[in-house]
Amino acid sequence: MAVHDDCKLRFMELKAKRTHRFIIYKIDEILKQVTVEQLGEPTQGYEDFAAFLPDNECRYAVYDFEFLTEGNVPKSRIFFVGWSPDTAKVRSKMIYASSKDRFKRELDGIQIELQATDPTEIGLDVFKSRAN
Numbered sequence: 683m684a685v686h687d688d689c690k691l692r693f694m695e696l697k698a699k700r701t702h703r704f705i706i707y708k709i710d711e712i713l714k715q716v717t718v719e720q721l722g723e724p725t726q727g728y729e730d731f732a733a734f735l736p737d738n739e740c741r742y743a744v745y746d747f748e749f750l751t752e753g754n755v756p757k758s759r760i761f762f763v764g765w766s767p768d769t770a771k772v773r774s775k776m777i778y779a780s781s782k783d784r785f786k787r788e789l790d791g792i793q794i795e796l797q798a799t800d801p802t803e804i805g806l807d808v809f810k811s812r813a814n
Contacts, residue, residue, distance in 0.1 A: 683781040683784065685715060686715050689705075692705050697746075701724065703725070703727070703745070704730075704731045705718060705721055706721075706722075728747075728806050735801075735804075736767075740778040742762070742763070743765060744761065747809045747813055759812075762792040763795075763798060766799055796808065
């Protein structure tokens with residue numbers, strides 16, 4: 683599975699310049715490559731991110747999660763999310779699962795990975811518990 687150059691470019695913008703809060707990636711099965719589907723503005727939050735994950739289709743996503751430590755120090759962690767809902771087509775789940783590791787290697791700077799099949803597995807509480 684090829685990775686469109688825009689995927690890496692947008693990730694570098696998120697990581698280095700903080701120009702995006704999140705990025706939703708989609709595999710284009712016709713072109714056989716991963717492409718950027720949606721960019722989240724820095725002002726958008728978790729609810730906006732979760733709303734862009736479709737109920738019955740797989741996606742990859744990167745989320746820049748900002749939080750305060752116990753000492754009130756602002757920090758952030760870059761999460762990679764493999765979104766594969768139970769209602770997605772089996773073929774789609776297989777393609778996303780088999781391409782995930784290669785795609786993730788293209789995004790240098792991922793700190794935490796989450797694999798989710800329903801919204802409860804990527805709830806805000808999950809991000810908070812994994813970030814510390």
